[in-house]
Amino acid sequence: MSSWLDYTINGLIVGNVYALVAVGLALIFGVSRLINFAQGSIYLVGAYIGWVAVVQLHTPLPLTIIVVAVAAALVGLIIERFGLRPLQNSVRIAPLLATIGISFVLDQLVMLTFSPNPRALPSQLPDVRFQVGGGTIGPLDLLIAGVGLTSALLLFVFLRYSKLGWAVRAASQDRDAAMQMGVDVNRVNQAVFGIAAALGGVSGMLVGMYYNQIDTAMSLQATLKGVVAEVVGGAGNVPGAVIGSLLLGLVESYGVAVFGTSYRNLFAFLLLVVVLVLRPNGLFASARQAPPEPLTGTFIAPSRPVRIPRWALLAAAAIFAVLPFFPVSFYVLQTLINAWLLGMLALSLTLVAGTIGQVSLGHAALLAIGAYTSALLSMTLSVPVGLSIIGGGLMCAALGTALISPSFRLRGHYVSIATLAIGEIVSLVILNWESVTRGPIGISGIPPLSLFGYDLISPTSIYWFSFAVMVVLALLQGRLLTSHLGRSFRAIRDDDIAARAYGLSLNRYKSLAFIFGGFAAGVSGGIAAHLYSYINHETFNTQQSILALTVVILGGLGNVVGAILGSVALVGLPEVFRIAAEYRILIYGIVLLLLVRFRPQGLLGTM
Amino acid sequence: MTTSAPEPLLALSNVNTFYGQAQVHFDLSITVARGHIVCLLGGNASGKSTTMKIILGLVKPRSGDVTFDGASLIGLTTPQIVRRGIASVPEARRLFADMSVRENILMGAFVRNDREAIAQDLDRMLTLFPKLGQRLSQRAGSLSGGEQQMVAMARALMSRPRMIVMDEPTMGLSPLYVDRVLELIRTINQEGVSVFMVEQNASLALEIAHEAYVLQTGKIVLSGPARALKDDPRIRDAYLGGSEAA
Known part of the structure; x- marks a missing residue:
């Protein structure tokens, strides 16, 4: 029986992985007010690109991470350019449905290319575990924690000190006003989708290595977990998404410790429903924040129905x-x-x-x-x-x-x-x-x-x-x-x-x-x-x-x-x-x- | 300079705008001469704010032309138009509420790349708007309405525009700030920036404007030098919706 410390470490590591997905979702939601249901598919694609790189091309680990990040970012850019940009002036429900469609297409393409059978994704790291207090920690745990922290730091620097990062922040607070400052919102969307996809792809690869197994069912699970973490932290709130992810990881890990593995997801979704009911703006939203979506009128495409005699x-x-x-x-x-x-x-x-x-x-x-x-x-x-x-x-x-x-x-x-x-x-x-x-x-x-x-x-x-x-x-x-x-x-x-x-x-x-x-x-x-x-x-x-x-x-x-x-x-x-x-x-x-x-x-x- | 009238900085000619089936502008023509303050007056739903959106490329007219410094703006995106030298102070300020005051002002210089000159301009803004000095690291959303208006104006000036368009700059401000804002608009204008402003408050706007237009349900019903319009009874008629105004 593992110790509580082990469950805590496991929860934080899994939380780190969720954070990589959730931060991308938060960035995209911030700029486009869109929940990207294709985020899990990019995570899946990342895992399989990682598999191709490790198993077939035998790339060393640092190179694998770079290959996965770049390839996943490209997928994200393609989704933004061809899947979502044409829908900019469309009804509000359209981009949401489009990301669902894109997710189906990507998942199936992966399944058709690689077959639905699970594959092993070796981590290339030595299989040792260090004793820490009452628990143990392995090199892969450290890698995941390192990737999580590095990504958070890079993202912080990007948002705080780069011009494009400023544009992202401005556009997520007031899109029209940002345009009036000369911000090209299409470029902001591109940047955000590219970053979200790179993080999501790397996350998928890390999870594959963590469990030494990848399969096509990962996609929906990742989307769901990412969305849970993001909403718990407050939709569109990037630091909130990180905290929400760690919280989700811990809740799941302790839930598994007490009730068993098959309860893992139940805790995740119960947490989501509880947060949605009690604090729909997330745990860290300020009270005066406006309701997140004043959706009226054009959510559904208006039209005159065809009269059938x-x-x-x-x-x-x-x-x-x-x-x-x-x-x-x-x-x-x-x-x-x-x-x-x-x-x-x-x-x-x-x-x-x-x-x-x-x-x-x-x-x-x-x-x-x-x-x-x-x-x-x-x-x-x-x-x-x-x-x-x-x-x-x-x-x-x-x-x-x-x-x-x-x-x-x-x-x-x-x-x-x-x-x-x-x-x-x-x-x-x-x-x-x-x-x-x-x-x-x-x-x-x-x-x-x-x-x-x-x-x-x-x-x-x-x-x-x-x-x-x-x-x-x-x-x-x-x-x-x-x-x-x-x-x-x-x-x-x-x-x-x-x-x-x-x-x-x-x-x-x-x-x-x-x-x-x-x-x-x-x-x-x-x-x-x-x-x-x-x-x-x-x-x-x-x-x-x-x-x-x-x-x-x-x-x-x-x-x-x-x-x-x-x-x-x-x-x-x-x-x-x-x-x-x-x-x-x-x-x-x-x-x-x-x-x-x-x-x-x-x-x-x-x- | 020749004896003929100089080419205007901004010209809207015969603009027709629609929202779906509903027509918002009917053959709208407005010119803003270089160095002038031009004011567009009108009541609710007269099409004033849409005029601003047309200039900024946020709404596309169905027909007609918009030229700035002789070149058409039709077909350009909002960021492209901003790069041509038009800055805006949007309705209700529209600051980036979760960014600091400093970041908001610097966002105005987004289209520029000359770091040192930007830093100098930031200092200049602090002499123009001395109150903002103590507020620089504060969240913009935490400022009062009047202070936010100062930030919005400073933000607009940071792009070193040739023209600023303002949507109801005095709306929702205390009388003290209204005077201050009008004073600042005059100052900005004296530094060579043309101003096109949309206002509901006719008497205030006519105080500082060179020319004015009165818009009523999408049509210009009255226009001319501000001084001449100031005492014109038809201004009031236009506001009350009197159709005999024309």
Whole structure:
């Protein structure tokens, strides 16, 4: 058993690594008010460049660090120039979505180049440990601490004494005023992205060496941890990000010491949610600081939705309803079943993200809640499957809304961070609550779908069942949008201050939206559980959340028909073109990027 | 110099500006002669601040031209325009709140590279704005409104501009500081810097201006030498939105 000192040292070392990521995020947030979700991907790229340098080119350690820093900086510059600069005059949500798309593309490119299998990344340092008090410390610990301190010092000198550093500070305090002093904001952005990427890349390499293993799952984890550390320290606050990182490292390390390794991330995300709820501006924000994001109006691309005549919708519904009577293959039906299930999730997300403007990045957690509830109800309490699915929907509406309610007081990008964290928490609770969820083993032998005692086993019957459920949910939601309630939702999205001034209770309406959306997502998850017959804590992951978001943006945020059309398109088209599974995520990422750039209002327009 | 009118330092000619569908400027034409203080008057939503943004390249006009020293500014970025010799004192000062007063003033010299001359200019600012001497290492955000205005003016002068554009320099200041600011604008002007200022407070602005324009819902309804406009009843009409002003 290691000593407390060991856990402290470990916490500080890991904190140092987080700091390298978080400082970059803070710099970027400071200048562009953007949370760069691609930061973890650069960290991943850094780790793999480090691997190429060490294992294939046999570079000595100092050279490896330089190679990684320079190469990662180049990636950062490319992201800034081609991914984000074209979006400068776009709606506020656009750059956020673009960084998510870029992150998918980069991760998949790394995976396709290097295969998803983990690789060893040797540190090239002697494997000795020195006794320090009651603990031990190794050369790699010292290297990480050294890199962390050196980077902090260099950054301080840069910001304090160089002209470009002054420009960065000025632009992060008042962008327009900085321009009026002659500061070229594009150059500032370049500098900031280059520095952030260099630090992130080196961080990824160091982590790879620390665990002597790199794999493509590192990316999302790094983004999440960096964001947690940055928000804890106060978004955009560079010294705050360092302190937040060290704090996060220590909290995790002590949490692991007390509860075990599988609790590490749970502590990170709980810390984030606690900070977001109690001090949304971070631990070190001064009290008089303005709310971080007065986001109103243009967060979502305004547009006039495409009017689809009623007869066309009826005709389309009729065609899909009678489709199984025609000689279509099981494969087609199977694909469309997936589309209908995704469609229900998209209905939920388009309501939450589009209609009331809370861009959720943790929607897969709602699927998981619905799926586990329905599976457990039917298996342990012998509830008939049809009812258990409704139970899953209700549980999801209640529990999902309760879990997300701490984020109701947040706005804009912070909602996305909070929902992402809450989604991770749900998955971690499922992993660790073994007495109920069977932990990592997952639940197998879930009974098949059935309705009034009849098992639905043939693809045709499953097809009709899922299609009918989705259509009913869509009709309900369409009705909701034209009601007074729907108007109130949109009022809150477009200007929450004005909505409040007119007496709308934000919490009540956000709750209602999540209750309705949670029910649809829970039903989708419930059906999926009985369809798959096996689920575990990874069945419903962040990739699905992002896929749902892409679907919703493709269809047009808030647009009910658009959500379904987007689902059919994103599930169907890769099948039509027989695209191999590993390329699909890449394509989703590219679709997201192209949409944000060229058609932010989606195919059918936002509503 | 020839007998014909000298070429103006700044000229806006037939500028039309839109925010989406809404037209903000209708064939706006304004000239600022070298060495003059020109004042743009108007009530709320008349398009005054947008005029400043047009000059600084923060907003692009749909048609029309803006020339500075004979060369068009259309298509230039804000930093490029600043390098041509236009400095600004933005509305509500817009200091870099978390930087020190010294850093704020030096940010004004961002486009310059002559270190020694910059240091001399900083000293000159401290003689022009003696109060700032004790405040140099203080956070700019902690100063009073009047002191912040001094910093904003010092910051603008640090680029050694040929012209300063000011957006409501007296807004929100105590009467004492209002007089002080007007006095300083006159001093700056006497050192050869042309001034274009946007103001709501007509009587104050006309005290120091050479020429003035009155803007009403995007159109110039009145213009001429400040002395002549001072007692013109139509000034008041323009403010109250009287359409018979023209």
